[in-house]
Every structure is written in C-alpha cells, then in structure tokens.
Amino acid sequence: MQTPFHLPTLDIPTLLIVYQVVAMLMAVVTLGGAWSARGRHGLWLWAGAFGVIALAQLLRALLVSFGAPTPWLSIGHIGGVISSALVLLAVRSFLGLRLHRLPVILFTGLACLASVLVVSTGQPQWSLLSLPLTLAASALLRGFALPPIIRSWNSRGGFALGLMLVDLSLSVAAYALRAITVTPAFAGSLEQAVTVNGLWLLLFIVLLTGQAFAVLLLVNSELQRSLWSMVEIDPLTSLLNRRGMKNRIGRLRQRGLVAKAAPSVVVAMIDFDHFKQINDRHGHAAGDAVLRGLGRLLLNHVRPNDLAVRMGGEEFAVVWQDVSAEDAVKLAERLRQSVEDELFGSEFGAIQCTVSIGIAMPRGQEEALDDLLGRADAALYKAKREGRNRVERAY
Ligand SMILES: Nc1nc2c(ncn2[C@@H]2O[C@H](COP(=O)(O)OP(=O)(O)OP(=O)(O)O)[C@@H](O)[C@H]2O)c(=O)[nH]1
Known part of the structure; x- marks a missing residue:
C-alpha cells in the first residue's frame, strides 16, 4: 500500500539522540524536584520513568557501536515499556492510590520477554514486531493511569492536573497509533515505516517535555496544598482551624x-x-x-x-x-x-x-x-x- 502523501526523510539516529538528551534533561529536572520534595507524590517514580528512557537509548547506542548481538538491540523498546509502567505507578502514587505492583511488573515483564523473543529469531518479519508490540503494551499501561487522573481532575480540577491529563491522553493515543502505523503492512514499505516512526519520534519528544512540565507543576501545586493544609488544619484533632x-x-x-x-x-x-x-x-x-x-x-x-x-x-x-x-x-x-x-x-x-x-x-x-x-x-x-x-x- 502506498501512502498518498510525501513524507519528509528524517534521520532516525539523530532523532533518537535528541529524544535521549531530552529524556535525560527531564530526568535530571524531575530528580531535582524529587530531592527537594523528599520523594513525595511518587516523584522518584516519575524521575525513573524519564531516566529509563534516557538510559535505554544510551545503552542501545553503545551496543550498536560495539556491534552487540541483535536481541540486545530491543533494549530501546524495552526501556519504553518499563518507562510506561513507571508512569502508571507514579500516577497512582501521586494520587495517593494503592500501587498494584505485581500485575504491572508481570505485564511489563511479559511484554519485554516477548520483545526479546521476537528479536532473537533473527527473522526480519518477526523482529519488526518488537516495536509495535512494546508500543501497544505502553499504550495499555498508560491507559490504565487515565481513569484515576480523570476522576481526580473531576473532583479537584486545576491547571497542572489538566495538563497531565491532556499529555497522558495524547500519549496513550500516540502510543496506540504509532504501534499500528509503524508496521510495514500499514506504512506500505519498510522505508516508509522507518520514516513514519521518525515523525512519531518528533511528537514523542514534545509529549515527553509536556509530561515533565506537568509533573513539575503538579508537584509545585501539591507542595502549596500541603503548606496550606498545615496552616488550615489543627494538628491535634485534624479538624479545620x-x-x-x-x-x-x-x-x-x-x-x-x-x-x-x-x-x-x-x-x-x-x-x-x-x-x-x-x-x-x-x-x-x-x-x-x-x-x-x-x-x-x-x-x-x-x-x-x-x-x-x-x-x-x-x-x-x-x-x-x-x-x-x-x-x-x-x-x-x-x-x-x-x-x-x-x-x-x-x-x-x-x-x-x-x-x-x-x-x-x-x-x-x-x-x-x-x-x-x-x-x-x-x-x-x-x-x-x-x-x-x-x-x-x-x-
Ligand atoms: N489538654 C488540653 N487542654 C487544653 C487545651 N487547650 C486549652 N485547654 C484547657 O482548657 C481549659 C479551659 O478552661 P476554662 O476556659 O476555664 O473553661 P472550662 O474549665 O471548660 O469551664 P467552662 O467553659 O466555664 O465550662 C484550660 O484549663 C486550658 O488549659 C489543649 O489543647 N489540651
């Protein structure tokens, strides 16, 4: 199938480096926030979500330059799934909800294993499945974070939570659509699939930056809220003063x-x-x-x-x-x-x-x-x- 429009040619390795640098920057900024907020509101998990992307891309770049065996090259895809799992856990922790770690870990583990297995076959038709598979897993994991954020936004409102909701909704849609459109069957050819993936990477860099801003705004508003509650709540009875x-x-x-x-x-x-x-x-x-x-x-x-x-x-x-x-x-x-x-x-x-x-x-x-x-x-x-x-x- 041939796409009806002309796609610009993008240099994927360069885009991956930009993606990695942005993720690294966001991880450092969120780590700073986590440090000053003493890790409250799941901030270590947010920092981890950005850090894993940065590290996975870095490792992949190193492995490519050292000529590592093919299965190792799915490390970038695996990093994406782990990052999405951390986003889900971070959202639950931020909203003060119970963290159901075991099902999240099991699901993430299975998605990573599937990615390694298809890449290990060495068959291009199987290896190409690794990216859509891990992207679909990410869409699901992030999708599970949406209902509690929507409920919380309905009751609390606020710009920061709204921004997080918009960014998360867009990223769920982006992961799902990217999973479909990067398959050669959809893009028309392997070359087109690579170009489509490059275009998605551009959007993902924007979404990643938006998410980091939303996290920092959220933490800021939470710190203000807890400061206000210290001023407004009687410590002995926990009633309003x-x-x-x-x-x-x-x-x-x-x-x-x-x-x-x-x-x-x-x-x-x-x-x-x-x-x-x-x-x-x-x-x-x-x-x-x-x-x-x-x-x-x-x-x-x-x-x-x-x-x-x-x-x-x-x-x-x-x-x-x-x-x-x-x-x-x-x-x-x-x-x-x-x-x-x-x-x-x-x-x-x-x-x-x-x-x-x-x-x-x-x-x-x-x-x-x-x-x-x-x-x-x-x-x-x-x-x-x-x-x-x-x-x-x-x-
Ligand atoms: N344990 C405790 N006592 C408190 C606290 N705040 C105020 N009090 C005490 O509450 C008592 C209030 O005494 P009064 O104002 O004479 O009132 P009362 O003994 O309840 O007498 P009436 O109000 O006239 O019935 C004082 O002994 C205060 O020390 C607190 O946080 N903890």
Whole structure:
C-alpha cells in the first residue's frame, strides 16, 4: 500500500539522540524536584520513568557501536515499556492510590520477554514486531493511569492536573497509533515505516517535555496544598482551624456553593463544660485525648459539605449547610446528647464530659461571618450561664 502523501526523510539516529538528551534533561529536572520534595507524590517514580528512557537509548547506542548481538538491540523498546509502567505507578502514587505492583511488573515483564523473543529469531518479519508490540503494551499501561487522573481532575480540577491529563491522553493515543502505523503492512514499505516512526519520534519528544512540565507543576501545586493544609488544619484533632474555616467558607462562596451568609447556613459554637477539671483530674494528655475524641465525633455528625472546626483550646464549631433553623436545633441537641453518652477513652480510663452549644443563623444576606460567629458565641455563653450541658439559640 502506498501512502498518498510525501513524507519528509528524517534521520532516525539523530532523532533518537535528541529524544535521549531530552529524556535525560527531564530526568535530571524531575530528580531535582524529587530531592527537594523528599520523594513525595511518587516523584522518584516519575524521575525513573524519564531516566529509563534516557538510559535505554544510551545503552542501545553503545551496543550498536560495539556491534552487540541483535536481541540486545530491543533494549530501546524495552526501556519504553518499563518507562510506561513507571508512569502508571507514579500516577497512582501521586494520587495517593494503592500501587498494584505485581500485575504491572508481570505485564511489563511479559511484554519485554516477548520483545526479546521476537528479536532473537533473527527473522526480519518477526523482529519488526518488537516495536509495535512494546508500543501497544505502553499504550495499555498508560491507559490504565487515565481513569484515576480523570476522576481526580473531576473532583479537584486545576491547571497542572489538566495538563497531565491532556499529555497522558495524547500519549496513550500516540502510543496506540504509532504501534499500528509503524508496521510495514500499514506504512506500505519498510522505508516508509522507518520514516513514519521518525515523525512519531518528533511528537514523542514534545509529549515527553509536556509530561515533565506537568509533573513539575503538579508537584509545585501539591507542595502549596500541603503548606496550606498545615496552616488550615489543627494538628491535634485534624479538624479545620479558625483560619481554615474562614478560607473554606470564602472558597465555597466564590464557587457559589454558599451565598454570602446564606440563610440556610447554621453555625454552632461548642465548648466543653469544666474542661479545666478534666486536665486537673486526669492530666493534660487525657485532656488531649478527649479533644481528639470530640474531633472524631464531630466528623461523624457532619456531611461532606459541612465543616467541623476546632476554634482553639476546648472550643469547637460546626457549620451546617442547607438546614432550617428547626433542624439545626435538633442537630445541635443530638450532638450534645452524643457527647453526654460518649465515654472518651484514653490510657487513663474512660472520661465522661458534656458540652454547651450556642447556635446562630444569619439574619440576612449581608451578615458578615464574624458577626454570625459572635452571635453564636453569645448564645454559647448564655448556655453556660443557664447551667451548661444545653443548647441555646441566638435571635
Ligand atoms: N489538654 C488540653 N487542654 C487544653 C487545651 N487547650 C486549652 N485547654 C484547657 O482548657 C481549659 C479551659 O478552661 P476554662 O476556659 O476555664 O473553661 P472550662 O474549665 O471548660 O469551664 P467552662 O467553659 O466555664 O465550662 C484550660 O484549663 C486550658 O488549659 C489543649 O489543647 N489540651
């Protein structure tokens, strides 16, 4: 079959050297990133993915110049499959998913073995199968990394993840199409197949560079995220702190999920009764265990869009969304009862405590969050004055 268009002649060995140099550069840049991020987010695996391509091409070039036996020359193809396996593992590690290493290793091993076997026959019609075979294996391995990235992008969004998604999707398509089009049967002749492969190499150099940029952007945004969570999360209870709550509500308002002081938002301020006595009687460590226990209990009482917050000391807050005033009173009462029924376990024995709760609903669209919190606080102190272990509502 003759292709209807004229393909430019490309110097494949030169392109392979460029591919190798770019991969080497990307490996060095990603290694630097992995080093500064202490290897978090699967960065060593990303660096490995670029490094393997660079090393495989280098080895191949050396073997060719030393006149190594033919089976060794499939090392470049094998490097591509191993690199794709590392990309799959890197994506899972980056997204914090379990790494199913064994099936990935087995599949990669089989693809590499098949490549060596077909090249070892010494028969051109078999040897030529090595490239499409390993390219197809790479397309599959990278394809398996797509669904978790798509899910993550749907929930998190972000430019860096979007860029990774685009690059990975393009590379899955490119590996699959390259596997088909580099076969002489498709290209029309062996010469045409070599030229088509050269054109693909050009695209692969671009995709490789795009992937390295996406990795670095992703790591940068992850480091920023973890820095923010250190600022916004209370280390003792892992709940949001006061700043985290304000930022979260600000972000929800920006995304239009919460209208400015929407009337359906209810704030509950929660404060332990006589917490000082718990510390005095059982010790500070037992007090900490009780605070952690309330943190867990609050998380069980809120839905994904609600917020559970440690405001400071033994004061907590819950922000319920989409609830009526009547339902909020019921929710707060149920929460108060749960704390009363709970035996907060610690190594010093079970500790029983109670909380006082003040709840407030926005007066109108314009009430600022601080004013709302202030009124919930005032209701809380009314609950304390009226005898503690009770819920009071601000009007
Ligand atoms: N263990 C522990 N105790 C804390 C922490 N933060 C604040 N506290 C203690 O919480 C206690 C709060 O005491 P008070 O403000 O007098 O309040 P209270 O004893 O709960 O009395 P009422 O609120 O009036 O019922 C103090 O003894 C603080 O030391 C903490 O992180 N861990």
